[in-house]
Amino acid sequence: MILVRRRAGGMTTGPARVERAARGDLTIGDRVLQWVSGIAATVPLAGLGLILSIMIVWAIPAIIYSGTTFFTSDKFFIGNLYSTVLTTHNGISAPHGAVYGALTFIIGTFFTSVIALILAVPISVGGVLMLSEWIPRRLEGPLSTFLELLAGIPSVVFGFWGLTVLGPLLSQHFYPVLSHLGAIIPFFKGPWAYNGQGMLTASLVLTLMIIPIIASTTRELVKRVPVLAREGALALGMSRYEMVRVVTIPYVRTGIIASALLGWGRALGETIAVLLIIGVAFNPPANIYGTTSTLASVIANQLDEALSDFTGMAVRAIAELGLLLLIISLLTNLAGRLIVRRISGEALPVGRGI
Amino acid sequence: MRGGIFWVLCGLALLIIIAPAVAVVVSVLVKAAPALRWSLLTNTTQDVQNPGLQNAILGTLAFAIGVLVIAGPVGILGGVYLAEFAPRRLGGTLRFFSEVLAGVPSIVVGFVIYVALVIGLKWGYSIMSGVVALSLIILPYIIKTTEVSFTQVPRSLREAAAALGLSKITTIRKVLLPPALPGIVSGLVIAIAISTGETAPLLFTANFSNFNPTPQLFQNPVGYLTYVTYYYIGLPSPHDQALASAAAGITILMILVLIFGGRLITARSRRMVARLDV
Numbered sequence: 001m002i003l004v005r006r007r008a009g010g011m012t013t014g015p016a017r018v019e020r021a022a023r024g025d026l027t028i029g030d031r032v033l034q035w036v037s038g039i040a041a042t043v044p045l046a047g048l049g050l051i052l053s054i055m056i057v058w059a060i061p062a063i064i065y066s067g068t069t070f071f072t073s074d075k076f077f078i079g080n081l082y083s084t085v086l087t088t089h090n091g092i093s094a095p096h097g098a099v100y101g102a103l104t105f106i107i108g109t110f111f112t113s114v115i116a117l118i119l120a121v122p123i124s125v126g127g128v129l130m131l132s133e134w135i136p137r138r139l140e141g142p143l144s145t146f147l148e149l150l151a152g153i154p155s156v157v158f159g160f161w162g163l164t165v166l167g168p169l170l171s172q173h174f175y176p177v178l179s180h181l182g183a184i185i186p187f188f189k190g191p192w193a194y195n196g197q198g199m200l201t202a203s204l205v206l207t208l209m210i211i212p213i214i215a216s217t218t219r220e221l222v223k224r225v226p227v228l229a230r231e232g233a234l235a236l237g238m239s240r241y242e243m244v245r246v247v248t249i250p251y252v253r254t255g256i257i258a259s260a261l262l263g264w265g266r267a268l269g270e271t272i273a274v275l276l277i278i279g280v281a282f283n284p285p286a287n288i289y290g291t292t293s294t295l296a297s298v299i300a301n302q303l304d305e306a307l308s309d310f311t312g313m314a315v316r317a318i319a320e321l322g323l324l325l326l327i328i329s330l331l332t333n334l335a336g337r338l339i340v341r342r343i344s345g346e347a348l349p350v351g352r353g354i
Numbered sequence: 355m356r357g358g359i360f361w362v363l364c365g366l367a368l369l370i371i372i373a374p375a376v377a378v379v380v381s382v383l384v385k386a387a388p389a390l391r392w393s394l395l396t397n398t399t400q401d402v403q404n405p406g407l408q409n410a411i412l413g414t415l416a417f418a419i420g421v422l423v424i425a426g427p428v429g430i431l432g433g434v435y436l437a438e439f440a441p442r443r444l445g446g447t448l449r450f451f452s453e454v455l456a457g458v459p460s461i462v463v464g465f466v467i468y469v470a471l472v473i474g475l476k477w478g479y480s481i482m483s484g485v486v487a488l489s490l491i492i493l494p495y496i497i498k499t500t501e502v503s504f505t506q507v508p509r510s511l512r513e514a515a516a517a518l519g520l521s522k523i524t525t526i527r528k529v530l531l532p533p534a535l536p537g538i539v540s541g542l543v544i545a546i547a548i549s550t551g552e553t554a555p556l557l558f559t560a561n562f563s564n565f566n567p568t569p570q571l572f573q574n575p576v577g578y579l580t581y582v583t584y585y586y587i588g589l590p591s592p593h594d595q596a597l598a599s600a601a602a603g604i605t606i607l608m609i610l611v612l613i614f615g616g617r618l619i620t621a622r623s624r625r626m627v628a629r630l631d632v
Contacts (some may be wrong), residue, residue, distance in 0.1 A: 041435040131368060152610070333453075
């Protein structure tokens with residue numbers, strides 16, 4: 001009794017302390033941890049704010065210089081760096097003849113990412129349905145390891161593989177077949193690069209890169225389909241295919257749309273793999289196999305050269321490209337996560353879907 | 355009949371997921387195998403006669419350590435706040451923006467760090483600039499895995515701690531942390547795997563160096579493995595391309611070890627936490 005009272009006086013144990021803990025009161029140590037960890041938890045938000053504001057501030061001179069040319073011109077030329085004559089637009093000067101049109105990169109980004117998305121969604125959903133409906137539980141774990149493997153392969157390794165293995169393979173065996181489609185849709189007509197470098201190869205590699213995002217979300221959602229509804233459907237005499245169509249697909253549809261938006265965001269912003277495979281040309285693709293550039297790949301590719309611009313405008317122009325890329329990928333991410341928030345908080349993966 | 359066709363297509367889809375995953379890893383390792391030799395570990399890319407990867411491997415390891423030191427504590431603390439302290443609304447908002455940060459293209463992060471730190475604060479091309487860029491990229495991941503690890507601790511343990519009158523900080527340290535630790539560690543390991551594979555955010559923050567990294571953290575470019583793959587594969591000489599293959603092989607081996615190591619820890623910890631529930 002004496003022991004308890006003495007310790008209770010020292011605020012370390014005993015009834016007083018239980019009472020305080022029950023009230024949810026925080027000790028000084030608790031408050032310190034609360035503040036320190038609270039600051040740590042705001043770092044991502046602060047980082048996001050800084051990223052957005054720095055991009056805006058850096059892009060402003062280029063936005064003024066280019067005006068609507070940014071969206072309407074497919075010519076990106078940082079100007080004649082050896083000329084002493086400057087080109088001036090809206091009061092801002094850049095090297096002679098500098099034009100910062102983003103249309104090529106907008107088209108390139110749109111095509112590569114949309115082709116990847118169109119392929120990745122059915123492959124992911126189909127693969128996951130197969131995995132959950134027909135593959136024995138025992139094998140499900142090992143097989144889903146392949147998804148993690150796919151998610152873990154670095155961008156540069158995908159690029160290396162696309163350049164040295166997949167590209168040559170496609171250009172010899174697949175593109176000659178696919179080009180027959182050119183009779184109906186001219187966009188599919190050749191020619192293509194002998195090593196397969198170009199938009200379609202880049203899109204196919206992007207497909208592999210975003211499958212883990214869509215597939216891992218779908219897998220989580222498929223697991224949550226109410227057993228009662230599934231069994232009810234089977235009890236009504238539906239085949240497994242009908243059960244999937246009537247019960248599973250409607251249940252996971254919203255989640256698939258959300259994860260597709262996330263996957264799209266990742267495909268838009270993917271840099272190194274695309275840079276290695278797409279063939280780096282500053283013109284819109286001539287056909288589906290054609291070489292071109294995306295917003296992300298041109299930033300990585302051109303920043304070095306832009307740094308040699310004595311007026312500093314080329315870096316600003318690159319900032320404007322980056323700002324556009326940032327805004328598009330933020331929008332796809334926000335949309336995807338907001339949609340998913342309405343159905344469930346946990347299903348969407350962070351980052352690349354490991 | 356339509357069901358049959360549907361399931362054949364689904365099987366095909368599963369094959370399209372599995373086959374490339376195996377094909378990428380196997381073909382990269384097969385390409386790398388002939389280029390692997392001991393001198394890769396003893397020579398740097400500077401060596402003209404017999405270039406190696408020592409500087410790149412050491413640089414990649416230095417980045418892993420740097421990211422662990424910077425993003426590790428911040429991410430774990432952030433996760434603890436979201437799991438244990440945050441009010442519902444505020445927690446939801448912070449969590450949401452942390453996840454959105456993970457969706458920012460890595461090249462944009464690299465560009466921002468370039469203008470803000472490399473030239474803005476005059477850090478120059480350096481390991482510090484690179485570490486900050488990588489940290490921003492993997493921070494959301496560490497926060498998420500830490501938060502999940504804490505919230506997965508069985509409720510009975512929290513109730514027992516409250517009944518004992520433990521303060522929050524003691525509850526976290528002595529009761530919640532031990533069962534949450536494996537999950538946190540595996541999150542860190544996989545975060546390191548992700549940062550090890552990054553190239554785009556480092557191009558304009560760390561740049562590249564043919565020399566081994568030094569303790570000089572600022573104004574000092576550093577080499578790393580992914581750059582060797584990215585740059586040397588574009589060079590005409592077969593020797594340079596062999597070096598690119600070797601770097602790709604070593605990168606993917608490192609990442610496989612990290613990812614499967616992380617998974618192993620996760621699997622173990624799940625079993626352990628399940629046993630704790632009373």
